[in-house]
Amino acid sequence: xxxxxxxxxxxxxxxxxxxxxxxxxxxxxxxxxxxxxxxxxxxxxxxxxxxxxxxxxxxxxxxxxxxxxxxxxxxxxxxxxxxxxxxxxxxxxxxxxxxxxxxxxxxxxxxxxxxxxxxxxxxxxxxxxxxxxxxxxxxxxxxxxxxxxxxxxxxxxxxxxxxxxxxxxxxxxxxxxxxxx
Amino acid sequence: xxxxxxxxxxxxxxxxxxxxxxxxxxxxxxxxxxxxxxxxxxxxxxxxxxxxxxxxxxxxxxxxxxxxxxxxxxxxxxxxxxxxxxxxxxxxxxxxxxxxxxxxxxxxxxxxxxxxxxxxxxxxxxxxxxxxxxxxxxxxxxxxxxxxxxxxxxxxxxxxxxxxxxxxxxxxxxxxxxxxxxxxxxxx
Numbered sequence: 001x002x003x004x005x006x007x008x009x010x011x012x013x014x015x016x017x018x019x020x021x022x023x024x025x026x027x028x029x030x031x032x033x034x035x036x037x038x039x040x041x042x043x044x045x046x047x048x049x050x051x052x053x054x055x056x057x058x059x060x061x062x063x064x065x066x067x068x069x070x071x072x073x074x075x076x077x078x079x080x081x082x083x084x085x086x087x088x089x090x091x092x093x094x095x096x097x098x099x100x101x102x103x104x105x106x107x108x109x110x111x112x113x114x115x116x117x118x119x120x121x122x123x124x125x126x127x128x129x130x131x132x133x134x135x136x137x138x139x140x141x142x143x144x145x146x147x148x149x150x151x152x153x154x155x156x157x158x159x160x161x162x163x164x165x166x167x168x169x170x171x172x173x174x175x176x177x178x179x180x181x
Numbered sequence: 182x183x184x185x186x187x188x189x190x191x192x193x194x195x196x197x198x199x200x201x202x203x204x205x206x207x208x209x210x211x212x213x214x215x216x217x218x219x220x221x222x223x224x225x226x227x228x229x230x231x232x233x234x235x236x237x238x239x240x241x242x243x244x245x246x247x248x249x250x251x252x253x254x255x256x257x258x259x260x261x262x263x264x265x266x267x268x269x270x271x272x273x274x275x276x277x278x279x280x281x282x283x284x285x286x287x288x289x290x291x292x293x294x295x296x297x298x299x300x301x302x303x304x305x306x307x308x309x310x311x312x313x314x315x316x317x318x319x320x321x322x323x324x325x326x327x328x329x330x331x332x333x334x335x336x337x338x339x340x341x342x343x344x345x346x347x348x349x350x351x352x353x354x355x356x357x358x359x360x361x362x363x364x365x366x367x368x369x
Contacts, residue, residue, distance in 0.1 A: 118354045171338055
């Protein structure tokens with residue numbers, strides 16, 4: 001798994017350098033996310049891209065066709081074609097994540113994963129982002145995930161920092177206090 | 182010795198008889214010259230007896246006396262030796278008795294010390310066991326209390342959770358989210 005991540009970081013770094021030169025770091029990231037989403041979500045595409053007995057040239061063609069279909073630029077098409085040709089298509093989600101980390105670090109921002117009981121309104125998202133940016137001194141990108149198992153409120157995680165604003169957390173703390181007596 | 186006595190008796194018997202027969206007189210002793218001869222005989226006899234009988238007798242008596250004295254001394258020495266040995270034995274016996282007494286006393290002392298040590302050890306062990314049992318019991322009670330408390334808390338909070346899930350409305354969710362956002366300031 002760690003070698004998987006190392007390989008993904010190497011590809012992401014190469015793509016980031018090229019994207020930087022092209023001056024389209026953010027856009028390329030979004031296009032890569034779309035391609036990776038299809039390569040993982042579409043079972044047929046995933047099978048073709050990851051089967052080792054399929055010819056590298058065919059894998060490259062399929063990958064480039066997928067990228068072209070989502071409207072990705074030539075650079076992204078060539079990159080995913082290269083990745084598929086070398087039999088690394090199953091690394092695409094990690095490559096995208098590593099690329100995102102590089103871009104976020106470059107732009108001085110960080111991502112906050114927010115698990116919430118009900119979907120946040122736009123106003124709440126802005127307010128939460130603002131509060132987190134103020135608290136952490138970094139630009140925050142919220143990645144929201146609605147979790148129906150939560151009673152109420154939300155849990156936000158930024159790196160190793162976790163802010164628990166959920167009713168579940170309050171009940172858990174109350175449970176601990178009561179159990180301790 | 183017996184020979185000397187026989188010779189003396191012969192001389193005493195023969196000499197006066199011979200004098201009387203030579204005189205042919207009728208009395209047992211005649212007061213005449215024969216008395217001188219008898220006196221001389223007597224002296225000769227006395228001399229001979231003294232020489233042949235009395236001195237050897239005295240020597241023999243002395244010898245016997247010496248022998249008896251020696252025997253007495255030997256007996257005395259033997260008695261003294263026996264006494265000494267008896268005393269020595271008595272001393273040894275006494276020493277052995279004293280030693281036995283000392284050994285017995287030491288053994289009794291050791292036994293008493295061992296008994297005291299065993300009793301103290303048993304008492305300490307019993308104390309430890311009692312203390313351990315007491316601690317274990319206290320821990321059991323604490324654990325039971327904790328488990329009971331945990332069970333009560335779990336039941337109460339599960340009921341509360343079900344109640345909250347059932348009763349929460351949209352505006353409640355919004356208020357909870359707003360409250361949580363308001364507390365983000367305290368992250369630092």
